[in-house]
Amino acid sequence: NAGVTQTPKFQVLKTGQSMTLQCAQDMNHEYMSWYRQDPGMGLRLIHYSVGAGITDQGEVPNGYNVSRSTTEDFPLRLLSAAPSQTSVYFCASSSPGEGGHEQYFGPGTRLTVT
Amino acid sequence: GEDVEQSLFLSVREGDSSVINCTYTDSSSTYLYWYKQEPGAGLQLLTYIFSNMDMKQDQRLTVLLNKKDKHLSLRIADTQTGDSAIYFCAEWADSSYKLIFGSGTRLLVRP
Numbered sequence A: 001n002a003g004v005t006q007t008p009k010f011q012v013l014k015t016g017q018s019m020t021l022q023c024a025q026d027m028n029h030e031y032m033s034w035y036r037q038d039p040g041m042g043l044r045l046i047h048y049s050v051g052a053g054i055t056d057q058g059e060v061p062n063g064y065n066v067s068r069s070t071t072e073d074f075p076l077r078l079l080s081a082a083p084s085q086t087s088v089y090f091c092a093s094s095s096p097g098e099g100g101h102e103q104y105f106g107p108g109t110r111l112t113v114t
Numbered sequence B: 001g002e003d004v005e006q007s008l009f010l011s012v013r014e015g016d017s018s019v020i021n022c023t024y025t026d027s028s029s030t031y032l033y034w035y036k037q038e039p040g041a042g043l044q045l046l047t048y049i050f051s052n053m054d055m056k057q058d059q060r061l062t063v064l065l066n067k068k069d070k071h072l073s074l075r076i077a078d079t080q081t082g083d084s085a086i087y088f089c090a091e092w093a094d095s096s097y098k099l100i101f102g103s104g105t106r107l108l109v110r111p
Helices: none
Strands: A004-007 A010-013 A019-025 A031-037 A043-051 A054-057 A064-066 A076-078 A087-094 A109-113 B004-006 B009-013 B018-024 B029-037 B043-050 B055-058 B061-066 B071-076 B085-093 B098-101 B105-110
Touching (some): A019 A031, A031 B098, A043 A064, A043 B098, B004 B085, B009 B018, B018 B029, B018 B105, B043 B055, B043 B071, B071 B085
Parallel strands (some): A010 A109, B009 B105
Antiparallel strands (some): A004 A019, A019 A076, A031 A043, A031 A087, A064 A076, B004 B018, B018 B071, B029 B085, B061 B071, B085 B098
16 A cells, blocks of 8 residues: 555645646545645644535645545645745644544645745 | 643653653643654554553653643653654544644654
């Protein structure tokens, strides 16, 4: 199993550009989520999905779109990048189990918006 | 709403015990987690505790949960320099179906 994979690892965008951060998991997990990590603020939930075709907003959804057409993939779209979206983005997945919803994290995407 | 708070920084000497504290507000939390993040890396799950437990021990790690005060702690025995990292506590509530993180505690282990 590859676990949770994210691409790209690094990205630099200009203000106003759009891009999609990719996330995939091969563990057949129902639950997937996106977080952003900023210094001193921990991880904040952007969007999450409890299964294919179902998505919902987290704490900081503005400026981001998601879709979940398959169980495996959960891309995050920035429609018009802003400097405030400079951050490290983590994707995670889980299914209910002995440890509750033990989240498996991807390695992260470091995004800089100039 | 949900909120999780942690102190920002802890410094200990190698070989001492470290205690990292966390408070949470959501009384419907069912699982509480501790994650470790090393520089430039993702998050690694260290341990978890179910809300009907008071204590869980896993090798050098001891988790204590005080449900009345909504207080969670992580004790690392015989702290090593390799334990230097940021530690996050997180709560999962079945009512909201979300994992909410604290801001992280940076642990520095001095030789």
